[in-house]
Amino acid sequence: MQQLQNLLNHCYVNVPYYRRIFDERRLLPKDIRSFRDLRKLPCLTKDIIMKELNNLIAKNIPKSKLASLRTSGSTGIPLILYHQKVIADSIESAFIWRMWNWSGYKIGDRCVILRENTPKKSARDKENWWEWDPIYNYLILSPHQMTEENLYKYVKKIREFKPTAIQALPSLIFILASFMERHGIACVSSLKAILCCSETLFSWQREIIERVFKCRVLDFYGQTEHVVLAGGCEINNTFHIFPEYGITEIIGQSDEPVSQEGALGEIVGTGFYNYAMPFIRYRTKDIAVWTNERCNCGRAYHLLKRIEGRLQDFVVSKTGHLIPLTTIPYSFINNVWQFQFYQEVQGEVILRIVRMPDYTVKDSQYILATLKEKMGDNVEFFIEFVDDIARSKREKYLYLIQKLPIGLGGTLS
Ligand SMILES: [Zn+2]
Known part of the structure; x- marks a missing residue:
């Protein structure tokens, strides 16, 4: 709460966008007395950052101390963000x-x-x-x-x-x-x-x-915006949310925080350390599975059972259901050197495969049968053979190229 209070005071005095947010709601930083109170402030989205970029940069930090970063925006156009040099890294x-x-x-x-x-x-x-x-x-x-x-x-x-x-x-x-x-x-x-x-x-x-x-x-989960950091420990693979790093909210379909075991929600974070361009209640568009369990390692952190990745990491079924890529079985990739799913039509997914020399038509049959068994009739798969699958500029590998616009709750936005 002390960290949050320091950040909010800074935002009120130095960041024009947040000053306006507080003023419009007739709030002062001292009115935010609990994590629950934080919800009196609106979420920050990629669209708002696009529009308000200059108003989100703190006036008291010299331009020479800013480092710019790029992340993907909501429409695929890169989004520019700022951190304070050295400190952020x-x-x-x-x-x-x-x-x-x-x-x-x-x-x-x-x-x-x-x-x-x-x-x-x-x-x-x-x-x-x-x-x-x-x-x-x-x-x-x-x-x-x-x-x-x-x-x-x-x-x-x-x-x-x-x-x-x-x-x-x-x-x-x-x-x-x-x-x-x-x-x-x-x-x-x-x-x-x-x-x-x-x-x-x-x-x-x-x-x-x-x-x-x-x-x-x-494994750990973080993002360029540095609002939430969570990772595994020496005994457990679930993600321990680090509360010293920022405030994490997992927001469900009704814009309320999820509290039920196994519920899905969007990761919304307030990072404590970026005073150059503060992110308060930033919507990451990443989806996590909530759990009320605690880890036996003794660290009393809240846990996330799984992180299903970005909304773009979901396949959309014929009926509009979202199927996380994490549920696709591994066993089908025998004799496959590389693979990638591609979707541009609801209910239809193309599986691009780079074959190994021993790959035969039997492998194709097995792959299609396994996918059908696991994913049901709601998604139809087609195999396409390719020579290579390119990585992104930063060497990241995308297992799914999702061309459909996806919103939380399984509806197409
Ligand atoms: Zn642990």
């Missing part, structure tokens, strides 16, 4: 490192990096597929050269390095784990944890990663 790192420490991985321990970072010297050069960063003790492996032939070299390099942990994009560590399982290559015995970041970790990815590496797979 430092605080973010502190929270993430604390969580990673729970897994037994400490700063300075040997760690493999398999994410958007690339070795500095001409990253796409075949000879420069790895680099050692002595400051953090990182072995950085290129995400661009993970072909079937090269992966033997990757595994050898990792074994020689004897890492305590691997920081990885789920889609990349999944490629490595599948490769190792396919060829019967045993895990790296020094590993204490796989630390996933930046992408949604699907349960079918977690299964195989845990099976191959035989260690904790830690």
